[in-house]
Amino acid sequence: MTKPFNPAIRxxxxxxxxxxxxxxxxxxxxDALLDxxxxxxxxxxxxxxxxxxxxxxxxxxxxxxxxTRFTTFNCAKCEGPCTxxxxxxxxxxxxxxxxLIIWKGEKPEYPTNxxxxxxxxxxxxxxxxxxxxxxxxxxxASHLIYAVCGSGKTEILFPPxxxxxxxxxxxxxxxxxxxxxxxxxxxxRAAFPDTKIEALYGGAKPTMEAxxxxxxxxxxxxxxxxxxxxxxxxxADAFPYxxxxxxxxxxxxxxxxxxxxxxxTATPSDKLLSEMKKTGFVSIINRRYHGHPLxxxxxxxxxxxxxxxxxxxxxxxxxxxxENRLARKEPFLIFFHHIGxxxxxxxxxxxxxxxxRSVHAxxxxxxxxxxxxxxxxxxxxxxxxxxxxxxxxxxxxVAVVGAEQQIFDKGALIQIGGRVGRSADYPTxxxxxxxxxxxxxMDEAKAEIDKLNKGGVRT
Amino acid sequence: MNxxxxxxxxxxxxxxQLLLAIENTSLICEDCSKSxxxxxxxxxxxxxxxxxxxxxxxxPMREYLHQFKFLQDVALAGVFANELRTELARKxxxxxxxxxxxxxxxERTFAHVEEMLTAARIPFEDLLIKKNTEVxxxxxxxxxxxxxxxxxxxxxxxxxNKTYILxxxxxxxxTTLRHAATxxxxxxxxxxxxVTLIRAER
Numbered sequence: 001m002t003k004p005f006n007p008a009i010r011x012x013x014x015x016x017x018x019x020x021x022x023x024x025x026x027x028x029x030x031d032a033l034l035d036x037x038x039x040x041x042x043x044x045x046x047x048x049x050x051x052x053x054x055x056x057x058x059x060x061x062x063x064x065x066x067x068t069r070f071t072t073f074n075c076a077k078c079e080g081p082c083t084x085x086x087x088x089x090x091x092x093x094x095x096x097x098x099x100l101i102i103w104k105g106e107k108p109e110y111p112t113n114x115x116x117x118x119x120x121x122x123x124x125x126x127x128x129x130x131x132x133x134x135x136x137x138x139x140x141a142s143h144l145i146y147a148v149c150g151s152g153k154t155e156i157l158f159p160p161x162x163x164x165x166x167x168x169x170x171x172x173x174x175x176x177x178x179x180x181x182x183x184x185x186x187x188x189r190a191a192f193p194d195t196k197i198e199a200l201y202g203g204a205k206p207t208m209e210a211x212x213x214x215x216x217x218x219x220x221x222x223x224x225x226x227x228x229x230x231x232x233x234x235x236a237d238a239f240p241y242x243x244x245x246x247x248x249x250x251x252x253x254x255x256x257x258x259x260x261x262x263x264x265t266a267t268p269s270d271k272l273l274s275e276m277k278k279t280g281f282v283s284i285i286n287r288r289y290h291g292h293p294l295x296x297x298x299x300x301x302x303x304x305x306x307x308x309x310x311x312x313x314x315x316x317x318x319x320x321x322x323e324n325r326l327a328r329k330e331p332f333l334i335f336f337h338h339i340g341x342x343x344x345x346x347x348x349x350x351x352x353x354x355x356x357r358s359v360h361a362x363x364x365x366x367x368x369x370x371x372x373x374x375x376x377x378x379x380x381x382x383x384x385x386x387x388x389x390x391x392x393x394x395x396x397x398v399a400v401v402g403a404e405q406q407i408f409d410k411g412a413l414i415q416i417g418g419r420v421g422r423s424a425d426y427p428t429x430x431x432x433x434x435x436x437x438x439x440x441x442m443d444e445a446k447a448e449i450d451k452l453n454k455g456g457v458r459t
Numbered sequence: 460m461n462x463x464x465x466x467x468x469x470x471x472x473x474x475x476q477l478l479l480a481i482e483n484t485s486l487i488c489e490d491c492s493k494s495x496x497x498x499x500x501x502x503x504x505x506x507x508x509x510x511x512x513x514x515x516x517x518x519p520m521r522e523y524l525h526q527f528k529f530l531q532d533v534a535l536a537g538v539f540a541n542e543l544r545t546e547l548a549r550k551x552x553x554x555x556x557x558x559x560x561x562x563x564x565x566e567r568t569f570a571h572v573e574e575m576l577t578a579a580r581i582p583f584e585d586l587l588i589k590k591n592t593e594v595x596x597x598x599x600x601x602x603x604x605x606x607x608x609x610x611x612x613x614x615x616x617x618x619x620n621k622t623y624i625l626x627x628x629x630x631x632x633x634t635t636l637r638h639a640a641t642x643x644x645x646x647x648x649x650x651x652x653x654v655t656l657i658r659a660e661r
Contacts, residue, residue: 068461073568076564076565076567077568084531084533086534090530093531097568
């Protein structure tokens with residue numbers, strides 16, 4: 001005989017792994033469910049003895065095992081040495097004496113009635129990829145959608161997501177960057193008007209409902225466990241996901257055992273591509289939805305640009321390029337590898353046009369400036385790689401200053417070029433790589449774009 | 460080793476100070492370290508004979524304190540170890556950290572001021588007891604001034620006719636320091652100074 005309980009607790013906790021002391025519910029209700037066996041307590045940090053009196057730690061929330069990401073201190077609460085995980089610290093500290101809880105009781109049931117309100121039609125390429133993805137999902141195998149920038153990747157996901165939802169399954173779309181989530185949220189809410197959708201990112205408040213479709217930054221998946229029947233990772237090659245093993249583990253932990261993780265990107269790493277060929281399926285789209293080729297980068301030397309900018313002088317070629325854009329009233333983005341250099345260049349650009357602004361990840365007016373560029377209130381922006389993906393501005397022209405810098409790897413350069421010519425009205429545009437010497441990455445990016453345009457693909 | 464604040468890789472440059480362990484290895488990168496703004500002010504007060512504060516309460520410092528105290532990132536206790544040691548490199552004055560209420564300490568799992576001193580390898584004496592659990596940051600100036608003394612001397616401790624230096628993380632109105640100095644002086648301290656990491660405007 002089970003006692004009645006607050007179903008909101010089940011809906012909230014199911015699939016999550018949460019700090020016992022930080023649930024949005026009264027302690028007594030949680031305690032009662034613990035006694036009834038509906039909630040299970042897990043230790044925050046698992047420590048095992050290792051050689052030389054050292055200890056190996058594992059964070060049970062984010063599954064971090066890197067010994068440099070743990071700190072041990074003398075805890076006043078458990079009155080002894082206590083270890084905490086610095087990897088997921090910002091989500092509330094997990095230490096040896098912290099208790100995590102998971103839901104073990106009956107599972108919530110998700111509705112099977114979902115409308116798809118999206119009115120567009122898929123191109124034959126998109127349709128094929130979409131069908132192949134559904135087939136992989138049926139086999140519970142991972143799938144990679146490798147599709148060039150501007151080929152309409154999100155739309156490809158609509159039919160498979162709709163199918164999963166009508167089967168009462170729970171689905172997650174994860175992306176490394178919050179910008180991507182913010183861009184996806186309104187599109188998915190419009191496409192699935194009857195579905196309970198939740199968007200999770202740093203600073204967002206979780207709803208207390210059982211959301212069947214969850215949009216989340218990959219960081220937020222630290223807090224999920226065996227929750228989803230499928231996770232779609234958008235922009236799988238973006239920082240910090242591609243360089244952070246714990247984020248990759250978090251995604252694997254968030255799906256139910258045996259359920260697949262799918263990937264969507266224009267620039268898969270060689271590793272992901274070969275892995276997916278071995279263990280999953282790959283769909284490739286090498287044409288933009290409007291059928292025009294990808295803009296090919298043009299290499300222009302800009303010798304000693306860094307020294308010149310630091311001395312307070314913009315290289316003439318850069319001035320000419322900018323003035324040209326202004327004269328033609330074309331919006332532009334100029335990418336820099338370093339915030340400091342960009343901020344030194346900003347006043348020099350403002351001598352050409354005082355409305356030119358710069359943005360970077362923690363810039364307070366980042367969103368406003370990008371919006372102003374869209375509204376044509378600003379003629380152009382200087383930016384770090386933060387705008388390399390996910391942004392669409394009709395007729396935008398792009399230049400990279402210092403394309404030889406390490407941060408501009410092949411993937412980043414292809415993504416940056418992918419900003420150009422996205423709309424059917426302006427399918428071409430400038431894609432200039434100003435450099436202080438040509439790198440392999442620049443050559444490889446150009447070679448891959450050429451190959452894609454000829455109809456070939458990287459294999 | 461990565462910077463404890465921004466997770467950038469640390470470039471370590473060997474020096475003789477490091478070799479002789481006069482200085483601790485820096486835990487944060489140069490950029491983060493530059494983002495903190497020094498004030499180095501000495502102020503006089505009617506009860507506390509001198510208050511020295513090292514940094515302003517700017518945005519990076521606010522974030523640091525938030526991560527250290529509220530996100531409970533004990534690893535950050537050593538970030539200002541070198542600066543504190545330079546400031547406290549004095550002969551035989553007795554260092555006394557402002558304590559937390561025992562209940563609060565259990566909630567936070569550590570006493571932040573003591574952790575900072577321990578990380579800087581500065582010896583200190585635990586002379587004070589905090590009597591209530593009230594939080595300064597939640598009070599108005601009037602409320603602070605009207606409070607009864609927050610501290611008492613730990614039973615059995617011996618306060619000498621010497622100079623004591625109180626240590627706290629942040630100096631705002633000075634109520635905490637004045638209360639602590641008053642009980643020390645009533646117990647026989649000759650002079651009470653204070654060093655705080657941060658000077659906040661109120």
